[in-house]
Amino acid sequence: MTAIERSRTVAVVGAGTMGQGIAQVALMAGHRVLVHDVNAGLAADAVGIVRDRVERMAAKGRIERAEAADAVGRIGSAATLADLADAALVIEAVVEDTAVKRALFAALEEVVAPDALLATNTSSLSVTELAGGLAHPGRFLGLHFFNPAPLLPLVEVVSGFATDPAAAESAYRTVLGWGKTPVRCADTPGFIVNRIARPFYAEAFAVYEEQGADPATIDAVLRECGGFRMGPFALTDLIGQDVNEAVTRSVWESFHRSPKFTPSLAQRRLVQSGRLGRKSGHGWFPYGPDAQLPQPHTAAPEEAPEKVTVVGDLGPAAELVDLIEEAGVAVTAAGSGGPYIQLPGEGQLVLADGRTSVEFTDVVYFDLSPDYRGATRIALSASADTSERTLAEAVGLFQRLGKQVSVIGDVPGMIVARTVAMLIDLTADAVARGVATAEDVDTAMKLGVNYPLGPSEWQRRLGRDWAYDLLHHLDERCPGGRYAPSLALFKLGYAEDAADAEEAGDGADGQDGDGA
Incomplete structure (x- = not known):
């Protein structure tokens, strides 16, 4: 027609x-x-x-x-x-x-x-x-x-x-x-944009509720590290807290109160208090002629290490190796083990993977970025057991790369990484259910809400197992179903594994005849 x-x-x-x-x-x-x-x-x-x-x-x-x-x-x-x-x-x-x-x-x-x-x-x-x-x-x-x-x-x-x-x-x-x-x-509830976008708000609010970081810092990390146009706290203040919370609640109810879409209690309290954002003069942030917006937490200057060892393939963070060398820090490669960056004090710098620093000896996590070269801020997380030297070396290393550093609490998945993993998961599930094609979801999220990459583009860039593994770790630490990887995400990784095996000529294990 x-x-x-x-x-x-x-x-x-x-x-x-x-x-x-x-x-x-x-x-x-x-x-x-x-x-x-x-x-x-x-x-x-x-x-x-x-x-x-x-x-x-x-x-x-x-x-x-x-x-x-x-x-x-x-x-x-x-x-x-x-x-x-x-x-x-x-x-x-x-x-x-x-x-x-x-x-x-x-x-x-x-x-x-x-x-x-x-x-x-x-x-x-x-x-x-x-x-x-x-x-x-x-x-x-x-x-x-x-x-x-x-x-x-x-x-x-x-x-x-x-x-x-x-x-x-x-x-x-x-x-x-x-x-x-x-x-x-x-x-389906929320169509494309209002369905897929829920984690952008929900994960930021969850980090806040978990005492991981304040709203200004979370917004800054998502903008300056994650590449998003606006942070979710400032954006919901612009939209109106009542409007945004109503959409979240509508999608949640429409999905029979699925934990994937559970509304934020902190946002509910904001709405109940009448702090609706710009239109009321106060939301997450204050507004008006005399209002002073809070600034993100930024770490004080630290000395950068003179050398580091890169253990294994850093995968989505591989770009950091060139940046570290360009900054004048000597890099030694160690092929087996990892992946992590070994610091001189024996501490390890690890890309966010859904686990927490407290589980390991002297580990500092760093957040995901689609463009580590262009990023102007990096978030780090450490536990109370992380040595002061390791944290200082991690801060100093990223500062040597020209980044501002925000040290947040020891929350699994940090800020950008858990947000992106959830966006990928909801997209895989929506595509599998026939809501839209992966290409149309990517187009909608980039044009409708100005995301730096579409969720399927993120998934291809990060690798078939990255989001699944991160969410699996998150689900173990925060049980209840919110972070349980969808069947669609599991199948997506499995299908890509099978395709790679076939392309390599290895065939694929499977059932023959009338296998159940």
């Missing part, structure tokens, strides 16, 4: 921020656009706001004035739903209430043509449930735009249980023609 022709009308129901943004996107793509709202004044205001935006674009030279004049003449408000009768696509952006949305679409179904598509912009409600009362649910689907819709490229094209594949394909091609980047996904 082809995209909706530009000559056809697109209607937007709901004149709030999202409705205005979606209307602007469709308008600039060349459609005639009608905006409807139960409050006629709001619909008229929305049309005026979109027209002003278009005219400002022309004034800034971003579009031709003739194009702006044409666009301004193609948008208008609709006083009643009946005025939307000739719309080829109606996108709803009203309040997130199932009853309200179902009533709206039942009314729309009586108005629009049989070939018109009906779409919801919901971010959290079931597309299947919203279509449940329709006589023709095959033409109903989700088109989840991200705010601000004119600027953010991602659109989740969500197929409900009864959505006709041809309708989903038409919507996909239409959105693609609008200059957006659509991704296909099934109707």
